[in-house]
Amino acid sequence: MATNIGILLLLIVASSLAQAAQHVVPWMIPTTQGSSFYSNLLAKTTFNLNDILVFNYTTGTHNVVTLSKDDFKDCSVKNKMETFEVGPTMIKLNRTGEYYFACAFPAHCSLGQKLSVNVMASSSSPEAAPAVAPSSPASRLSVAATFSVLLMLIAINILF
Numbered sequence: 696m697a698t699n700i701g702i703l704l705l706l707i708v709a710s711s712l713a714q715a716a717q718h719v720v721p722w723m724i725p726t727t728q729g730s731s732f733y734s735n736l737l738a739k740t741t742f743n744l745n746d747i748l749v750f751n752y753t754t755g756t757h758n759v760v761t762l763s764k765d766d767f768k769d770c771s772v773k774n775k776m777e778t779f780e781v782g783p784t785m786i787k788l789n790r791t792g793e794y795y796f797a798c799a800f801p802a803h804c805s806l807g808q809k810l811s812v813n814v815m816a817s818s819s820s821p822e823a824a825p826a827v828a829p830s831s832p833a834s835r836l837s838v839a840a841t842f843s844v845l846l847m848l849i850a851i852n853i854l855f
């Protein structure tokens with residue numbers, strides 16, 4: 696009986712973890728496509744509430760700042776709201792709506808190192824969990840999904 700409850704708890708934890716994803720972005724001056732690089736890269740990515748965005752860069756070569764919509768458009772990085780300077784920078788998307796990120800190193804933003812994401816409220820229904828395979832595996836890492844598979848395997852081991 697205790698084992699059954701344990702398995703049930705594991706499955707509940709596993710299914711709730713599967714809702715949040717980690718999106719790893721290589722953070723650099725794009726070598727192609729300029730300011731369209733990041734929007735093209737993430738065109739098929741859905742950002743849900745509480746997902747984590749990981750900017751992958753070496754400390755000192757870039758940084759991550761948050762901007763207003765207008766400042767993002769103009770690359771006015773002096774008006775930054777927040778600054779993150781240690782790579783990799785992990786940002787939890789803990790509100791819905793638009794986020795605007797850029798690098799504040801001289802000229803990096805105007806050369807295309809800028810990224811906006813639109814965060815959707817994630818569905819609480821397990822049936823609505825996305826069944827779509829990642830479109831660009833190299834740029835994405837879903838730790839939560841891996842972890843939940845691991846928990847499933849543990850649960851199966853307890854069963855048999």
Ligand SMILES: [Cu+2]
Nearest residue numbers: 757798800803
């Ligand atoms: Cu930069």
